[in-house]
Structures are given as C-alpha cells and as structure tokens.
Amino acid sequence: MNVWPLKFREMSDGSVLFCDDAGGFFKSTDGFLDRYAADGLTTVDETFLRDGNHGFDREFDLRWTSFAYRWARRQARPTRMNYVILVPTLRCNLACGYCQVSRAAEKARGYDWSDETLSRTISFLDRLEGSDIKIEFQGGEPLLRVDLLQTVRDFCRGKFSRSQFVVCTNLQALDERAWTFLDADDTFISTSLDGDRTTHERQRTHGSAVTDVFFRNLETAASRYPEGKISALPTVDVANPPDFDALLDNYERFGIRSVYLRPINHQGFARKIQQGDNVLARWNRLHAEFIDRLIARNHRTGRFMEEYYFSQCLKVRSASGPTATSTFATRTSSPPTMSS
Numbered sequence: 001m002n003v004w005p006l007k008f009r010e011m012s013d014g015s016v017l018f019c020d021d022a023g024g025f026f027k028s029t030d031g032f033l034d035r036y037a038a039d040g041l042t043t044v045d046e047t048f049l050r051d052g053n054h055g056f057d058r059e060f061d062l063r064w065t066s067f068a069y070r071w072a073r074r075q076a077r078p079t080r081m082n083y084v085i086l087v088p089t090l091r092c093n094l095a096c097g098y099c100q101v102s103r104a105a106e107k108a109r110g111y112d113w114s115d116e117t118l119s120r121t122i123s124f125l126d127r128l129e130g131s132d133i134k135i136e137f138q139g140g141e142p143l144l145r146v147d148l149l150q151t152v153r154d155f156c157r158g159k160f161s162r163s164q165f166v167v168c169t170n171l172q173a174l175d176e177r178a179w180t181f182l183d184a185d186d187t188f189i190s191t192s193l194d195g196d197r198t199t200h201e202r203q204r205t206h207g208s209a210v211t212d213v214f215f216r217n218l219e220t221a222a223s224r225y226p227e228g229k230i231s232a233l234p235t236v237d238v239a240n241p242p243d244f245d246a247l248l249d250n251y252e253r254f255g256i257r258s259v260y261l262r263p264i265n266h267q268g269f270a271r272k273i274q275q276g277d278n279v280l281a282r283w284n285r286l287h288a289e290f291i292d293r294l295i296a297r298n299h300r301t302g303r304f305m306e307e308y309y310f311s312q313c314l315k316v317r318s319a320s321g322p323t324a325t326s327t328f329a330t331r332t333s334s335p336p337t338m339s340s
C-alpha cells in the first residue's frame, strides 16, 4: 500500500496529530510515528490508513481518485464567476468521428437557442457580479448563429468593464458577417488542427474540398490577425496518431506556438471509437515521445514551441516543490480554451 504524505504535530496531551494534504486527519501515538517514519507500518496500521483514505493500492483506484478529488477541491476555492461557456447551437457543418458533444446536422431544427433561452441567458449574465467576464462560445458550430453571438457580446460589452470572447469554431463556413464578428480585438478564435493534412482530413473534414476550405480559412485568419488571436488544438487518436513533426511544422506555419495535445474524450459520438487496451499507458508514452521531439526540435531550430499541458506541469512543479501532491495539480489545472 502507498501512504499519502502525512504531516504531524505533537499535542499537549502527548498524542500526535497527523494530517494529509487533502484535509484528512487523525490522532495517534509516538509509536505510530516511529513506524511511519521508519517504513515499518504493521498490518493494523495499514488497515487503519486504508480505511481512513490515507493510502491507496494503485494509481486511479477508488481511494487514489477520492484523494485526488478532495485535494483538488481544496485547491480550487470558489470565486466570483467570470468565465461562462455558452452553446447557442448544437448544429454543425462537420461530422467528426471523435465529436464529444450531441451535435446535430447543419439543417436540423430545434437545436438552436429559442428567443426565451437567449433572454434567460442575458438575464443570467446580468445577475453576475464583478467587472470582468470571459465568454466562450461552443457548439456545434457557433458561427452558424452569429446573430446570437452578437447579441451576447453587445450585452456584455455594455455591462462589464472588461470582456473577452472566444469562438470555438471549425473555421469551415465564414461569411462576411462572421469575419466582421471575429475582427474585434476582444474576440479570439479557438479551432482544431489535427496535425498534418491527411490526419485532419481523416478525422474531421472527410473530403479534399472541405479540407481545402478549412486550410484556406485558417491561412486567411493567420494573415489577418496578430499572433495570439488564434489558438488550436489537435485531438490525437492513440491508435492512429499523426506524424508529430508534420504536426509541429503545421502549427508553426500558422504562427501557433502552443500545442495542447489532447486525447480522444470518450463521450458523445466518440464512444464508438475503439482504441484497444491500456489506452492511458499508451497515451502517456505517446505524450512523452511528443515532448522529446519538441525539445529536440526547439534545440535544433532555436525557435520556441511548447506543449501547453507539459508547461503547466513544470510551472506547478516548480511552484510547489517535488511533492506527491503536485501530480494532482497538473491534472486539475485549466487547459486553454477547448475548440470543438
């Protein structure tokens, strides 16, 4: 059994108070402290610690997960809400195999906000306290309803002193109105770029003409807007990963230096995708291989690119020191805006 790190303090009655980083605590004796420090816990000690959720047998078993949950809750104290994700439509003009939302066909009816939903959304935003807001528009493909995005943005600009908007778009269908909406300095683009053209087409666009449109729009956006306005994420199929060098070349070509490698999330339509056994271990190996390539590439080219999640791990680790709990911090830190 593995025991989570325990802190301890002698109490006035001679007992010893132990506590862990998730807030669990118990009282015991000097004898227990000696056994704990010398790695000589008895079977009774271990049973007590296991029952009290101070230890675990394997990573990701129930006790491990329960500790992680309690630890994460202590780190993320509720603050005033200033980040809201809105889904004005579930309709989409693509049909990605790994889609994790309940998307509907582009021409489907009944999957957009009604007037009532819009007005309830506005009154919800109106009740928020605080001077700043960040709104993330998700879908479906949110640019199919620029009118709804416009109404929300106009309202937020009037109510909050600082507001920012992120449109998570597949960049497939942009008319003049959509480009004008995106042109605003307070509005950002998050999209999906699954690596090289072949992978992107296999996973998302399913046809050469549609792929051309995507890359043309991405090219236009990259030349129209300053660096930092566009972010992109690749979704990686562990069973069929992209060529990582080609992926990095493609991102750099469009001025995107931060790559948040994300695995397929088995929800929604993605539940149908078979990835074989030991997906987590295979993902970790793949991720490690990507980091090695990235570091070698940065060294070779003298230019900087990062893997976002790995950068967060390094930041948390250097901030909290090499403790067992820092592992959880990396798992609970917020990723950048998720593209659809």
Ligand code: SF4
Binding pocket: 092, 093, 094, 095, 096, 098, 099, 100, 101, 103, 139, 140, 141, 170, 339, 340
């Ligand atoms: S992943 Fe996004 S772009 Fe692809 S089908 Fe789903 S909602 Fe549409």
